[in-house]
Amino acid sequence: MPANTIEAVFLTHAHIDHSGMLPKLYKDGFRGGIYATTTTCDLCNIMLRDSAHIQESEAEWQNRKAQRAGDELVVSVYTMADAIGAISRFRPCEYGQVIQAEEGIIVRFSDIGHLLGSACIELWLTEDGVTKKIVFSGDVGNIDQPLIKDPLPVEETDYLVLESTYGNRLHEKPGNTVGELADVLQRTFDRGGNVVIPSFAVGRTHEMLYAIRQIKQEGMVSGHDGFPVYVDSPPAVEATGIFLQCDQSCFDEETAALVKQGINPI
Numbered sequence: 001m002p003a004n005t006i007e008a009v010f011l012t013h014a015h016i017d018h019s020g021m022l023p024k025l026y027k028d029g030f031r032g033g034i035y036a037t038t039t040t041c042d043l044c045n046i047m048l049r050d051s052a053h054i055q056e057s058e059a060e061w062q063n064r065k066a067q068r069a070g071d072e073l074v075v076s077v078y079t080m081a082d083a084i085g086a087i088s089r090f091r092p093c094e095y096g097q098v099i100q101a102e103e104g105i106i107v108r109f110s111d112i113g114h115l116l117g118s119a120c121i122e123l124w125l126t127e128d129g130v131t132k133k134i135v136f137s138g139d140v141g142n143i144d145q146p147l148i149k150d151p152l153p154v155e156e157t158d159y160l161v162l163e164s165t166y167g168n169r170l171h172e173k174p175g176n177t178v179g180e181l182a183d184v185l186q187r188t189f190d191r192g193g194n195v196v197i198p199s200f201a202v203g204r205t206h207e208m209l210y211a212i213r214q215i216k217q218e219g220m221v222s223g224h225d226g227f228p229v230y231v232d233s234p235p236a237v238e239a240t241g242i243f244l245q246c247d248q249s250c251f252d253e254e255t256a257a258l259v260k261q262g263i264n265p266i
């Protein structure tokens with residue numbers, strides 16, 4: 001389907017495996033609206049620019065090699081201008097708001113507890129006087145995750161399009177993750193070492209910061225008071241700003257209570 005014939009895009013959440021090709025769609029001629037929650041729009045503003053930057057520098061690096069070897073030059077999948085173009089198409093929506101997106105298309109985003117701003121999308125499509133409902137689950141969050149709320153149930157639908165990443169595997173039982181992390185920090189600091197944690201920039205990094213804040217606050221590591229924590233990733237640092245500025249109704253009860261007491265949860 002040619003990109004310029006697509007009227008609208010509905011985006012469940014900001015993770016790059018869901019949003020990352022939007023600048024390519026823009027590059028190919030798409031000029032419709034991209035509907036997403038306000039927080040998803042804010043996070044995509046960071047992530048799509050970061051992705052474009054990576055695409056451009058990757059192509060530049062490959063072309064330096066290609067030039068030396070006399071090979072054909074590559075073109076980046078998309079550029080910063082395409083990312084900015086895609087970002088300009090975003091239409092921020094609030095959770096629970098019923099929106100007439102296009103003729104015959106009504107949409108509602110509801111919290112699916114996977115990432116800050118993540119949603120499942122309910123669509124009511126009317127064609128020839130008949131209305132049918134389709135629900136797109138997006139990535140469905142687990143219950144009792146730090147920071148974010150539990151997923152909301154969807155009451156009914158005619159069709160369900162369900163995301164599945166892990167196939168038939170079951171999640172492990174939630175263990176004492178924070179306690180285990182505190183043990184690792186304790187052992188490593190006692191030996192005079194540093195702990196380096198590779199992490200996804202948006203979401204996972206903030207869960208780690210949330211756990212480390214708890215470890216510090218509850219004194220779960222002893223003898224190393226006020227140990228410094230560094231987040232070494234520009235998009236993760238920018239996303240931290242969005243986590244701190246976003247509407248507090250995005251947060252779960254524990255996080256909202258911390259914020260109320262003036263404690264920065266991450």
Ligand SMILES: [Zn+2]
Nearest residue numbers: 013015114139
């Ligand atoms: Zn995801």
